[in-house]
Amino acid sequence: MTTAxxxxxxxAAVDVATNAPGVTVVMLLSDDPRSRELVPQLRRLAWRRSDLALWAADVDAEPQLAERLGVDRAPAAxxxxxxxxxxxxxxxLREPRVEVFADSVLETVDV
Incomplete structure (x- = not known):
C-alpha cells in the first residue's frame, strides 16, 4: 500500500524538495483561515495524484522560506x-485550482 x-x-528540506526529480508542488501557507482550509484539500490531492510530490510550509512560523523562494504573500503554490x-x-487557492495549475504546466514540459 502506498501512503500519500x-x-x-x-x-533544511528546501533543496531536497525543489531539486527532486519529477514533479514537486510547494505550498507556502500562513496562519490564516484560508491557508488552514487548504491543508485537508492538499491531503486529498496527495492521495489522488501520486505523480505530484506535495510539500507545505507555514511561512509565519518560518519566514525565511518565503524569502528564500521569492514569495511575498501566502498562500502560494x-x-x-x-x-x-x-x-x-x-x-x-483551492484543490481544483492547484491541480489545474499543475496540469497546465505539465502540458508544456516533458516529464
Missing part, C-alpha cells in the same frame, strides 16, 4: 519539474 502525504517543508521552477500561483 503532504510533507512538511523546513529550511510553486511548481518544480526535475529541479527547475516552472510556475507560481498565488491568491485564492
Amino acid at each position: 502525504a503532504v510533507r512538511r517543508l523546513t529550511p 510553486l511548481l518544480f519539474v526535475d529541479g527547475r521552477a516552472r510556475g507560481r500561483l498565488t491568491g485564492e
Whole structure:
C-alpha cells in the first residue's frame, strides 16, 4: 500500500524538495483561515495524484522560506519539474485550482 502525504517543508528540506526529480508542488501557507482550509484539500490531492510530490510550509512560523523562494504573500503554490521552477500561483487557492495549475504546466514540459 502506498501512503500519500503532504510533507512538511523546513529550511533544511528546501533543496531536497525543489531539486527532486519529477514533479514537486510547494505550498507556502500562513496562519490564516484560508491557508488552514487548504491543508485537508492538499491531503486529498496527495492521495489522488501520486505523480505530484506535495510539500507545505507555514511561512509565519518560518519566514525565511518565503524569502528564500521569492514569495511575498501566502498562500502560494510553486511548481518544480526535475529541479527547475516552472510556475507560481498565488491568491485564492483551492484543490481544483492547484491541480489545474499543475496540469497546465505539465502540458508544456516533458516529464
